[in-house]
Amino acid sequence: MKNTIKIERAIKNITQADLADLIGVSRQTINTIESNKYVPSTVLALKISRVFGKPVNDIFELDADD
Amino acid sequence: MFVSNIFDMKSKFLFPSYFKLIGCFLAIPGMIVGYLCVYHDFNIKGFNIDLGKRNDFMSSQVENLTNEVSLAGLVLGLLFIAFSKLKQEDELTAKLRLDALHWAVLINYIVFCAAELLLRLFVKIGYEPKMAFDIGGWDSDFCLYNMFTPLVIFIGRFYYLIHYKKEAFIISDIKYLSYYPYRRIAKLLTLSFFAIIIMMEVFNIPFIESMGEWIVNSPLIPLPLLMWVFSKTANEDEMTTQDRLESMQLAVYVNYILLFLANFAFYGLNFLLVMWINTISMLVFFLIRFNYVYSKSYWQVRREVKGGILS
Numbered sequence: 213m214k215n216t217i218k219i220e221r222a223i224k225n226i227t228q229a230d231l232a233d234l235i236g237v238s239r240q241t242i243n244t245i246e247s248n249k250y251v252p253s254t255v256l257a258l259k260i261s262r263v264f265g266k267p268v269n270d271i272f273e274l275d276a277d278d
Numbered sequence: 279m280f281v282s283n284i285f286d287m288k289s290k291f292l293f294p295s296y297f298k299l300i301g302c303f304l305a306i307p308g309m310i311v312g313y314l315c316v317y318h319d320f321n322i323k324g325f326n327i328d329l330g331k332r333n334d335f336m337s338s339q340v341e342n343l344t345n346e347v348s349l350a351g352l353v354l355g356l357l358f359i360a361f362s363k364l365k366q367e368d369e370l371t372a373k374l375r376l377d378a379l380h381w382a383v384l385i386n387y388i389v390f391c392a393a394e395l396l397l398r399l400f401v402k403i404g405y406e407p408k409m410a411f412d413i414g415g416w417d418s419d420f421c422l423y424n425m426f427t428p429l430v431i432f433i434g435r436f437y438y439l440i441h442y443k444k445e446a447f448i449i450s451d452i453k454y455l456s457y458y459p460y461r462r463i464a465k466l467l468t469l470s471f472f473a474i475i476i477m478m479e480v481f482n483i484p485f486i487e488s489m490g491e492w493i494v495n496s497p498l499i500p501l502p503l504l505m506w507v508f509s510k511t512a513n514e515d516e517m518t519t520q521d522r523l524e525s526m527q528l529a530v531y532v533n534y535i536l537l538f539l540a541n542f543a544f545y546g547l548n549f550l551l552v553m554w555i556n557t558i559s560m561l562v563f564f565l566i567r568f569n570y571v572y573s574k575s576y577w578q579v580r581r582e583v584k585g586g587i588l589s
Contacts, residue, residue, distance in 0.1 A: 237368035243446040244370060250449055253369050 214273045217246050220264045235259040291527060297362040305355025312348035316410045316422070320344065341545045349425065350541055356429035357534055364440070370447060374439045376523035379530065380452045382432035383560065384508060386424070387500045390557070393420045394497030421553040425537060428530070428560065455509035464505035468565075471502065494554075503561040511572060521571045529563035 221231060228246070232239045235256065244250045252260070261268045314320035325343040364371055397418060400407060409419045439448045455461070471493050477483070478490030493499060511518055536559070540552045 232366075238364075238366035238371065240440075240443075240445065240447045241368050241370040244449065247446060249446070250370055250373075256369060 213251050234263050293362040295363045297358040301355040301358030304351045308348045308351030315345045360433050377450050378436040379526050386428045387504045457510045461509035464502050467502035525568040532563050533560040
């Protein structure tokens, strides 16, 4: 799975730590998700999409090999 | 609940974070005193108790509790360090904790079996390493270590995954053996081993008895159980992964609570039996819990499908 969290953060001008605080996870967790190493749960994905005010599908996208 | 969410796992069964410090204060003295007690016959005089009426040929009348107290301190301390909350708990730290737990159990038992096997090979060729317990039986030093090494390996692995990289966590996924043939073979071997051990206790058939004795004394007895734990079910998916992780954490807790109680209930030679049981108990608890949950959800799904389509 790919995601555009990094771009969305740049648009909203917030750091990984800010995003982490907003959804109540650790900064390393955001970093690990951003680098596509960890696929977040649906709950976490929905929380992230709420912060950016966009549907989940705009932020997370299936990869060719998923 | 039939459906469990990984998010629920966030802070399930964890101690507050200051327990890590308490854990250190329990585990370090526990380890030092335990080492001195086992290898240098060090006993704290105030810890003598009179067993009185309980006295039988398996244990002496006066028991010194130094070894019991130090083992309890060590195990409790390690449990506190291993399962106290991090500064920020979330679903990923929960996943890493549970992955590390699986990893620790796997590594622990492989190393344990290899060490037991090597020890017996050494004894066979006439080289006897210096050990506190009898060599070449189930009461070896490795069985004693096995009471706390899963926790030690887990702590090392977990803090490596969390802290090794400053910016991100290290993701480790456990690889499982395939269902066919491994799970089938493992199930067959484990169940027949237990059947033979039970038959050995019930009947007096010489052939069964010698076979049972061989199994009980074999250093490899955890291996079929381990293979069962680490092979895929017929339909392995995210849900089963979740059940596995929960079952393993519960198995570790149950195992250590029982060990903690047994530690103070059995003395002398009786404690050697506890040590033997401890070599497989964690794996047995896992298999019971996991297979129970797995079959429960399997039948539930079958019932629901029937209810939805046929009626």
